[in-house]
Amino acid sequence: xxxxxxxxxxxxxxxxxxxxxxxxxxxxxxxxxxxxxxxxxxxxxxxxxxxxxxxxxxxxxxxxxxxxxxxxxxxxxxxxxxxxxxxxxxxxxxxxxxxxxxxxxxxxxxxxxxxxxxxxxxxxxxxxxxxxxxxxxxxxxxxxxxxxxxxxxxxxxxxxxxxxxxxxxxxxxxxxxxxxxxxxxxxxxxxxxxxxxxxxxxxxxxxxxxxxxxxxxxxxxxxxxxxxxxxxxxxxxxxxxxxxxxxxxxxxxxxxxxxxxxxxxxxxxxxxxxxxxxxxxxxxxxxxxxxxxxxxxxxxxxxxxxxxxxxxxxxxxxxxxxxxxx
Amino acid sequence: xxxxxxxxxxxxxxxxxxxxxxxxxxxxxxxxxxxxxxxxxxxxxxxxxxxxxxxxxxxxxxxxxxxxxxxxxxxxxxxxxxxxxxxxxxxxxxxxxxxxxxxxxxxxxxxxxxxxxxxxxxxxxxxxxxxxxxxxxxxxxxxxxxxxxxxxxxxxxxxxxxxxxxxxxxxxxxxxxxxxxxxxxxxxxxxxxxxxxxxxxxxxxxxxxxxxxxxxxxxxxxxxxxxxxxxxxxxxxxxxxxxxxxxxxxxxxxxxxxxxxxxxxxxxxxxxxxxxxxxxxxxxxxxxxxxxxxxxxxxxxxxxxxxxxxxxxxxxxxxxx
Numbered sequence: 001x002x003x004x005x006x007x008x009x010x011x012x013x014x015x016x017x018x019x020x021x022x023x024x025x026x027x028x029x030x031x032x033x034x035x036x037x038x039x040x041x042x043x044x045x046x047x048x049x050x051x052x053x054x055x056x057x058x059x060x061x062x063x064x065x066x067x068x069x070x071x072x073x074x075x076x077x078x079x080x081x082x083x084x085x086x087x088x089x090x091x092x093x094x095x096x097x098x099x100x101x102x103x104x105x106x107x108x109x110x111x112x113x114x115x116x117x118x119x120x121x122x123x124x125x126x127x128x129x130x131x132x133x134x135x136x137x138x139x140x141x142x143x144x145x146x147x148x149x150x151x152x153x154x155x156x157x158x159x160x161x162x163x164x165x166x167x168x169x170x171x172x173x174x175x176x177x178x179x180x181x182x183x184x185x186x187x188x189x190x191x192x193x194x195x196x197x198x199x200x201x202x203x204x205x206x207x208x209x210x211x212x213x214x215x216x217x218x219x220x221x222x223x224x225x226x227x228x229x230x231x232x233x234x235x236x237x238x239x240x241x242x243x244x245x246x247x248x249x250x251x252x253x254x255x256x257x258x259x260x261x262x263x264x265x266x267x268x269x270x271x272x273x274x275x276x277x278x279x280x281x282x283x284x285x286x287x288x289x290x291x292x293x294x295x296x297x298x299x300x301x302x303x304x305x306x307x308x309x310x311x312x313x314x315x316x317x318x319x320x321x322x323x324x325x326x
Numbered sequence: 327x328x329x330x331x332x333x334x335x336x337x338x339x340x341x342x343x344x345x346x347x348x349x350x351x352x353x354x355x356x357x358x359x360x361x362x363x364x365x366x367x368x369x370x371x372x373x374x375x376x377x378x379x380x381x382x383x384x385x386x387x388x389x390x391x392x393x394x395x396x397x398x399x400x401x402x403x404x405x406x407x408x409x410x411x412x413x414x415x416x417x418x419x420x421x422x423x424x425x426x427x428x429x430x431x432x433x434x435x436x437x438x439x440x441x442x443x444x445x446x447x448x449x450x451x452x453x454x455x456x457x458x459x460x461x462x463x464x465x466x467x468x469x470x471x472x473x474x475x476x477x478x479x480x481x482x483x484x485x486x487x488x489x490x491x492x493x494x495x496x497x498x499x500x501x502x503x504x505x506x507x508x509x510x511x512x513x514x515x516x517x518x519x520x521x522x523x524x525x526x527x528x529x530x531x532x533x534x535x536x537x538x539x540x541x542x543x544x545x546x547x548x549x550x551x552x553x554x555x556x557x558x559x560x561x562x563x564x565x566x567x568x569x570x571x572x573x574x575x576x577x578x579x580x581x582x583x584x585x586x587x588x589x590x591x592x593x594x595x596x597x598x599x600x601x602x603x604x605x606x607x608x609x610x611x612x613x614x615x616x617x618x619x620x621x622x623x624x625x626x627x628x629x630x631x632x633x634x635x636x637x638x639x640x641x642x643x644x645x646x647x
Binding site for chain 2: 098099100102103107111112116117121124125126127130134138139159163164166167170323324326
């Protein structure tokens with residue numbers, strides 16, 4: 001079990017939960033903006049996946065580790081330290097954002113600050129972060145840094161995922177590969193995606209350690225991610241973490257997800273509710289503290305949106321139309 | 327002491343590894359074995375941990391070196407055959423090529439592509455990929471035709487901050503020799519007049535440069551002077567040198583070993599027509615391989631690709647002979 005009397009662990013739990021709250025607040029706002037026609041392009045949310053995503057972002061250290069988030073990782077991005085303005089500027093297509101209007105929504109990052117900007121082709125980030133770690137190790141600069149890349153159940157069917165995990169295993173690189181099985185890849189259910197009992201069984205085939213966790217259980221997610229990160233830092237090679245959740249939204253905000261059977265919705269639980277209940281029961285936070293956290297998130301999100309909305313979009317006549325650097 | 331084309335590539339890599347601790351070589355069988363064509367022979371012993379065998383995973387190999395390049399390394403990725411880079415296509419054209427434009431962070435990566443046909447190699451060990459990669463914004467594509475260029479352009483490519491597709495021709499590996507490696511080679515992006523002439527211009531690159539020169543020699547017996555332009559890099563393309571040559575000769579044959587649909591030769595013709603139509607005394611021509619996969623049998627292979635004889639036929643047509 002997690003050392004809950006340990007001050008550092010408590011700080012981790014607070015950080016993780018705060019990131020979840022910020023993420024859910026932000027994503028609700030993004031959804032509203034989308035419905036109001038204010039967003040350039042699509043909106044892709046991580047509702048229902050905040051606990052596992054935030055747990056990963058929390059155990060990683062910005063400035064040292066590398067983190068390749070995917071489509072449903074707002075909570076992990078926030079936990080890793082992504083500025084909310086990076087999110088709102090990118091979603092609103094502002095030239096002030098890290099992608100400067102050249103790419104949008106979840107395709108954002110700051111590669112030289114340890115967070116690559118994902119491409120849409122699933123699985124591609126696993127080898128990329130392996131290369132980042134390989135380069136550091138070659139120069140003797142890796143120390144105990146680790147890397148992490150996240151995927152959904154759908155991405156595990158790609159060749160890139162297989163090649164990337166196998167390569168990381170061959171090189172014994174400290175990579176956490178997080179697979180969040182949210183049961184639907186866009187509309188495709190698990191039984192049309194893979195035939196094995198549980199994706200974590202693949203760990204054995206790759207020769208890596210596997211971890212399986214209920215992704216709606218925040219404290220379990222924190223515990224599992226701490227174990228995986230510690231093992232990776234200790235030189236035990238890649239760690240495959242599989243978390244089970246249900247995606248509590250469509251693939252994107254354009255998608256009403258009618259293909260999800262009603263009984264799945266009815267049986268599901270929201271990791272936000274679970275986390276809040278856990279923290280209250282354990283006495284890690286009081287109701288007032290949680291309310292204050294939510295209010296703080298609301299204000300920060302409001303500010304990030306307001307600031308970005310006033311900023312300029314790219315000017316096609318001023319933009320540098322060069323695909324090559326000097 | 328003379329050097330072959332493949333020895334020049336080996337020499338360039340050896341010097342690059344010695345000159346920069348950021349350089350490493352990644353690829354299938356490049357370590358102890360020294361590579362399928364021995365381009366890395368002995369280098370893993372000389373540079374431990376920096377000449378590294380990969381699994382047979384072209385996608386992940388490319389992704390890995392892209393990540394390493396973002397961290398400031400200068401990787402050389404050896405594809406065992408250019409053909410196999412199709413498996414890495416996504417990482418190359420979507421990850422490496424878009425990286426600078428999207429994020430502002432450059433990817434100083436060189437992908438070595440052992441390209442082109444040799445007798446008996448068949449459909450999957452013979453292809454030319456330069457037209458495909460040149461199509462995508464964000465990549466530099468070079469096609470060295472000489473020993474000096476194999477050496478000099480590889481050294482330049484690895485020290486560039488943009489991703490470079492280095493299309494080295496397998497047919498040239500062992501027969502093409504040079505007495506010395508010129509250190510003052512032309513930079514990437516500049517074409518070279520291989521042979522000057524006044525009656526027609528052949529714009530070509532890679533192994534076809536040598537076939538074009540043979541064709542020009544055959545026609546010179548009848549008094550025809552054919553100018554041969556070696557593009558050296560197909561992207562960026564040196565339109566100035568092409569236009570200057572066409573303005574002297576008034577006739578253009580664009581020659582390439584790759585498939586005929588689209589591609590570098592089509593690009594050359596379209597640019598010359600669009601920007602120098604008034605310079606042309608005859609309709610420009612293209613000559614490529616046939617529009618089939620590259621055949622296995624040497625007799626079929628020799629008929630599939632342009633040869634000095636077929637180039638002469640094209641040139642005679644161009645000269646209205």
